Amino acid sequence: MSWDLNPPKADVPFIHCDVSSETRIAEAYAETVKAHGVPTILVNNCGIQYIAPVDEFPLEKWNQLISVLLTGTFLCSKAVIPGLKKQGWGRIINVSSIHGKVASPYKSAYVAAKHGVLGLSKVMALELAEHGVTVNSICPGFVDTQLMRQQITKQAELNHMNEDQVISEIMLKPACVKKFTTPEQVADMVAYFASDAASTITGEAFSMSGGWGMGQ
Numbered sequence: 462m463s464w465d466l467n468p469p470k471a472d473v474p475f476i477h478c479d480v481s482s483e484t485r486i487a488e489a490y491a492e493t494v495k496a497h498g499v500p501t502i503l504v505n506n507c508g509i510q511y512i513a514p515v516d517e518f519p520l521e522k523w524n525q526l527i528s529v530l531l532t533g534t535f536l537c538s539k540a541v542i543p544g545l546k547k548q549g550w551g552r553i554i555n556v557s558s559i560h561g562k563v564a565s566p567y568k569s570a571y572v573a574a575k576h577g578v579l580g581l582s583k584v585m586a587l588e589l590a591e592h593g594v595t596v597n598s599i600c601p602g603f604v605d606t607q608l609m610r611q612q613i614t615k616q617a618e619l620n621h622m623n624e625d626q627v628i629s630e631i632m633l634k635p636a637c638v639k640k641f642t643t644p645e646q647v648a649d650m651v652a653y654f655a656s657d658a659a660s661t662i663t664g665e666a667f668s669m670s671g672g673w674g675m676g677q
């Protein structure tokens with residue numbers, strides 16, 4: 462699979478790897494072990510989006526989103542779990558979405574995959590607790606990133622709105638805190654779940670969505 466590579470801006474080592482390919486994950490895992498030792502913390506973060514009504518949603522796009530968001534989380538977790546069990550300590554942190562808990566129109570594949578990530582996380586939390594491994598998910602509302610920005614134009618088209626209206630009347634409407642979450646805030650929550658302070662928290666899905674989903 463090819464996709465728009467969006468490498469980290471910070472000066473950190475990275476390996477280009479398609480998370481929907483079990484072979485590529487095995488190669489990337491081996492490269493990581495060789496360079497840095499057995500990893501003990503996995504953050505399943507990569508993502509893509511496609512927006513269309515269900516009856517116009519191309520099967521190819523459906524399969525691509527499920528492959529990256531859900532199967533990718535499964536495959537990367539599957540690759541690291543034997544090492545985590547062996548070390549008797551580990552963290553798997555899945556960046557799901559508020560769309561793992563609630564739905565929005567035109568996001569069928571994304572919403573289905575992100576709900577799936579929360580189910581998968583709970584299964585892994587149950588299986589791995591006895592090995593000292595916790596598994597938690599983060600459920601952000603809109604975070605100001607490339608993935609979010611590229612949706613604005615498409616939403617404007619689908620909803621016959623301008624871009625400012627999309628931001629205020631669609632993206633921030635269900636939240637009571639009318640601000641986008643920042644990538645740094647999501648990273649801080651990842652760091653918390655990875656820390657010993659969170660050692661008794663597992664199977665949770667923590668919303669960072671400005672109160673989205675409270676029923677207003």
Ligand SMILES: NC(=O)c1ccc[n+]([C@@H]2O[C@H](COP(=O)([O-])OP(=O)(O)OC[C@H]3O[C@@H](n4cnc5c(N)ncnc54)[C@H](O)[C@@H]3O)[C@@H](O)[C@H]2O)c1
Nearest residue numbers: 466467479480506507508558601602603604606607608609
């Ligand atoms: N931005 C938001 O509003 C928002 C809200 C809720 C949840 N999320 C979730 O946060 C996570 C990060 O998204 P983001 O907003 O930083 O998006 P982004 O587009 O800025 O980054 C996504 C990353 O995923 C990588 N990627 C895409 N397909 C891949 C593949 N097949 N294999 C490996 N890597 C691949 C891209 O190269 C990119 O680096 C995603 O899981 C997304 O669903 C984002």
